[in-house]
Amino acid sequence: MKAPFAITLRVGSSLANKTGAWRTERPVYVDRLPPCNDACPAGENVQRWLYHAESGEYETAWRELMRDNPFPAVMGRVCYHPCQTACNRGKLDEEVGINAVERFLGDEAIRRGWTVSVTAPPTGKRVLVVGAGPSGLAAAYHLRLLGHEVTVRDAAPRAGGMMRYGIPAYRLARDVLDAEVDRIAAMGVTIELSSPVPDAAAALRDFDAVFLAVGAQLSRRTEIPAGDSARILDALGVLRDVSEGEPPLLGRRVVVYGGGNTAMDVARTARRLGATDAVVVYRRTRERMPAQPFEVAEAEQEGVRMRWLSTIAAADGGTVTVERMRLDETGFPRPTGEYEELAADSVVLAIGQDVDRSVVATLPRVSVADGVVQVGADMMTGQPGVFAGGDMVPSPRTVTAAVGHGKQAARYIDGWLRGEPYAPPPRHPLATFERLNTWYYSDAPATVRPTLDAARRVSTFAEVVGGLDEGSALFEARRCMSCGNCFECDNCFGVCPDNAVVKLGPGERYAIDLDFCKGCGICVTECPCGAIDLVPEET
Amino acid sequence: MSERVRFFQTGSFAVGNRLLPLDARTVQSDPSRSNSLTSGHRACRGCGEALGARYVLDAAMRATGGRLVTVNATGCLEVFSTPYPETSWRVPWLHSLFGNAPAVASGVATALKARGRTDIRVLGQGGDGGTVDIGFGCLSGMFERGDDVLFVCYDNQGYMNTGVQRSGATPPAARTSTTQAVGPEPGNVFGQGKSAPLIAMAHEIPYVATATIADLHDLESKVERAMGFHGARYLHVLVPCPLGWGGDAAQTVRIARLAVESGLFPVFEAERGEVTAVSPIRHRVPVEEYLRPQARFRHLFEPERRADVIDRLQAGADRNIERFGLLRAEERFGPPLGEGS
């Protein structure tokens, strides 16, 4: 029988009505730069590797990480994680424990023996890297990946730079360092140890390009009136000796002079070497200390004492004289003329490091300012073909920054060698907190990393901070809000009142069906991570 | 009420979540969802009712294995979906009148029973006007007889289709075209209106629930749960109307969320007249945060801030929070609502 005219209709026929014509604005999928990525000195795509880790695909996550940084396990231990400081989740509850997940991935890679292979065809170009610290090794790694032949020369008997001779083992276990350095060597990078390169100019003759990464290895000295019997050491020397298994005799009472991380490391090392009394003398206040707050805290947990607002006026056998300071209006410490004596078997100076610039002495076009070598945005010194990075150039002087320089330099060197200058891809605009719709994220406090009992710490160089177990690492990864980058939550697909969002399938993301999208913008508002913009329709 | 899944980034708050097993995701995340209300309808840009209806019906379609027929009251939903010669419905759908949808649905259910077709389930739906006002007699009759119907009210707090007049679900102080923002007490009168869900509960029907378009998992689980019962059931869904509320179309879902988070719209479920679960407020906000983005409350902020009126509204929210235990739901109903880890 025929259905009644007009009042009974065939289902779904409204598809003929293209409501897209109503639109004055349209949603557009975008990728924004997550603040973590933005803040990572090594340029890691943190959000991206967390994304893989979230689904338990650790190897994929690790490989994503390795595109930018060949030291995940080291990073997960020593990086000061500015990514976390920038993390948007910090504004919600607590920042994502990016660094802990990174360590988990790095350790997992070592445990499972994941390796990286070079697939780029050989370029026939030879590059010399001077210095096997993090910067040099990172550059070598990236250059090798790009198909170049790489030789790394280092004056020291072992590779790693400050990672080996500076950072104590209780923060960075040496087998971890070895594993990550070995993995680079296994890619076909030639590492020549105990091979100082005195003159970059000479090296340039044998190689197509040179990357200098000699670090800042000279301990700064200060004039302290000292008697003959005073035992005054420099921090780098102490740490190097400890690393080489020849710990110096520091005595039971050790005074460390300085307020940076090196000072903390030395003081904590002194405790482990048997000092009952390790005192850090620093001329400003805690707030103004350059050391990372966590390091100060851990040092205090281990019994290190702090003497703020003090300078060492003189040292003699068994005692140091400290002068009390006060901060003037500008925050600068001023002497007060009040003195005090401290018992001290030794004084360790940890007041900074300088760059040994002799390697560029024969290259007049290389300019030096403020004690460091100047480079352009392309990491090249004034001498064509000679690039530099890490602690020897203007830098925050961290392992991560050094690694980042290595990567950047490798890309520019590659471009330079190919005669096609490298142009970094444009950076997306920042994924700000305001763009997020945080209601969608589960309430989840950060995971606490296990730490070694303080009582045990002073007797061992075992790592103080442990790694996360898989469950916790997964949890932590999943706290990531994927700022500015679609994580396929299906919200846009779900919330459109007009069914105008098309789901393209796993990993393929979504598309807007402009035939029906009215441009209401709900998908834009309800995207948890702010990965959709609403832009005016061109009329 | 849906059990919140263990922590997975967005847990079960977002529509999908690639980390969840397929069966723990929403119906809406499924590319092969039924789209019971399909594209091409003429609802305003950002219409909460259009969204709510698809959410509810798609969930009901899944819960019934596609054995669903629907009855619709007059109102925006009906008008924007079926102007001859096009319909946006893909489910069997019948529109009769403004005030009789529950009774028509009863008739459908009765016919199916008489014909031995109890495999087919019936869902009636209408706006707040069609439900809590003009259709209320029929609704109560349907409840009281226990007819096998799930009736869904899409509450946009006014007669939107006829140009935003006041209904029995319009909140106090809201401006509508019959409660203008003029005079000493601008907007809708305090002390009027009714809670259809509570009245439904008084019928002691098997299942009553409230929900919003801002929490899809919750909404879908309620539809599914409702479909697990036979007899009369009632679901009251808050669906902001950008036109009538004077909100930015893009904020439709957000405003629904703020209604919940402020305590103005309690989300709960009840069986046989007893509240069995409430959705706790996750991040409580003052009512002001909910009121501000809506032009219908603009007179509370311009030309000067009407603290007296806002306080009265806040008191209403506080009362809901107290009455339903919206902040301490776990104490009353046990832990499964929150995130385990």
Added chain:
Amino acid sequence: MLSQIEGSRAVAETVARCRPQVICAYPISPQTHIVEALSALVKSGRLAGCEFVNVESEFAAMSVAIGASAAGARAYTATASQGLLYMAEALYNASGLGLPIVMTVANRAIGAPINIWNDHSDAMSQRDSGWIQLYAEDNQAAADLHVLAFRLAEELSTPVMVCMDGFVLTHAVEAVDVPGQAAADRFLPPFQPRQVLDPDAPVTIGAMVGPEAFTEVRYLAHVNQLAALARMSELAREFTATFDRPLAPLVSPYRCADAETVVVALGSVLGTLKDTVDDLRAAGVPVGVLGLTAFRPFPVEAIRAAIGPARRVVVLERAFAAGVGGIVAADLAGALPDREMHTVVAGLGGRPVTRDSLREALAAAFSGKLAPLTFLDLDERLLRAAEEVPS
């Protein structure tokens, strides 16, 4: 088989034999006996496969019937008076949607003043609702018209109202041959809906239609009603063949052939009228009676044929339109523009229509003294009393 039976019961039994699947009703005198009887039939199991729904209002009753019919069930309800008005909105909807619902209207006056007794104001008020309206002259017709109504409704996808005078018929015990089940089954095949809510073949029923097609929708409804006229005559013949008794589906003329004056009426008053006509005929007055079974659709051709050359038409109306006059007369004037037309409003709110009064009125008609609009037995004393009520 004839049996002495109350009209309501006869209708209930007949409806039951039509095998309705959903019956919904709300009580109102004088409909109550019908639905009470049906309720008992369903509850006892004697009417199997049927659900009886006790609704909360007539509006709901019609709405339940709408839903039931759209879901493929044969649906029935009954009402009267205020109840019919309370349904009004749904009546138009049922016809607009083309749902073959059958309803008994136990005709009763409409208040205020509230009055439970018989007249036709209720059904007449819904004459344009799109329903087919059939008026029963006696309880046999009341019963038989229901069988016809279901068949007609379902064939044409249109609702049918069977009107029977409240109390006068509903509560009268008369000899009625209640249609037998076997014959009813032969006459009335199972319901095959034209449109049905079905998950396997989903459709949208009840779309919104704007100016672009509304006229056509209405026109088609009109055409459908007109088609019902022809079909009713055919079905009546089939009815007679099946049940072995006559059924007047459109009009029932009585001694009209050579009448100079024909009295037109609907419903049970036709009995009294026929007696009056017999009296007058005996006195040589050339008068006849034309009963209208079908009021909607209005059987113009059948009326013209039945009235023949009679020059005067007196319409006995059990309802009227205040400020105008006759309701049926207006339609008749359209069908018979060349006749002298009189409206006699009679029997409002249950007032008995007596042979004496009728004779008197007809005598006035024959002597040219009958006004175009007359209220039969208007009580002048009461009107004077009304004037004197202090204000």
